[in-house]
Amino acid sequence: GAGVSQSPSNKVTEKGKDVELRCDPISGHTALYWYRQSLGQGLEFLIYFQGNSAPDKSGLPSDRFSAERTGGSVSTLTIQRTQQEDSAVYLCASSLSWSTRGEAFFGQGTRLTVV
Amino acid sequence: AQSVAQPEDQVNVAEGNPLTVKCTYSVSGNPYLFWYVQYPNRGLQFLLKYITGDNLVKGSYGFEAEFNKSQTSFHLKKPSALVSDSALYFCAVRDDSSYKLIFGSGTRLLVRP
Numbered sequence: 001g002a003g004v005s006q007s008p009s010n011k012v013t014e015k016g017k018d019v020e021l022r023c024d025p026i027s028g029h030t031a032l033y034w035y036r037q038s039l040g041q042g043l044e045f046l047i048y049f050q051g052n053s054a055p056d057k058s059g060l061p062s063d064r065f066s067a068e069r070t071g072g073s074v075s076t077l078t079i080q081r082t083q084q085e086d087s088a089v090y091l092c093a094s095s096l097s098w099s100t101r102g103e104a105f106f107g108q109g110t111r112l113t114v115v
Numbered sequence: 116a117q118s119v120a121q122p123e124d125q126v127n128v129a130e131g132n133p134l135t136v137k138c139t140y141s142v143s144g145n146p147y148l149f150w151y152v153q154y155p156n157r158g159l160q161f162l163l164k165y166i167t168g169d170n171l172v173k174g175s176y177g178f179e180a181e182f183n184k185s186q187t188s189f190h191l192k193k194p195s196a197l198v199s200d201s202a203l204y205f206c207a208v209r210d211d212s213s214y215k216l217i218f219g220s221g222t223r224l225l226v227r228p
Binding site: 031033035041042043045048050055056091093095101103104105106107108109 | 147149151157158159160161164166205207211213214215216217218219220221
């Protein structure tokens with residue numbers, strides 16, 4: 001596709017349920033990022049992938065959060081037993097594969113609301 | 116460890132006046148620096164980046180940024196602000212040895228007519 005695609009665009013879930021957020025990066029981008037943005041606030045780094053591996057998982061807020069990437073392409077961010085404080089916009093981005101010089105391109109985000 | 120600081124939560128400027136949005140950074144290696152803009156209910160859009168070479172970098176919509184290694188800063192500037200520039204601006208840094216990209220807390224720019 002032309003850009004980074006995230007689905008769903010909006011998700012409302014009940015407290016305690018599990019949710020899966022999906023990210024389709026730009027074709028050929030091996031670097032993929034997940035960020036969390038609370039209402040009008042900054043971007044909180046969650047995790048990034050180089051290919052299918054995640055060298056740095058230090059940003060994941062708790063063990064309820066996990067992410068995987070398969071085939072060097074699609075990534076899913078899973079939040080188990082959701083809590084109200086998980087409500088935020090989850091942003092995915094991807095970056096050119098050949099160099100760390102490339103800028104990251106962002107998707108439109110998934111707005112998660114936990115009720 | 117990488118870090119980025121945007122010391123101003125909000126910058127107010129009159130239309131037609133120059134604007135500056137501040138950013139300082141910390142990395143262990145050579146920095147790659149980026150500016151992004153976010154309009155309401157929109158994703159982040161890339162504005163410009165510094166990788167190497169000239170310290171003054173020009174980007175989209177008339178924006179530019181100046182890299183200052185001694186002050187570890189990468190301030191965003193525009194000679195003449197437009198009301199349509201009003202948005203949330205983010206500075207980001209990556210160490211040249213890693214893909215990890217860290218963002219600042221953001222600065223809200225308000226340009227009044």
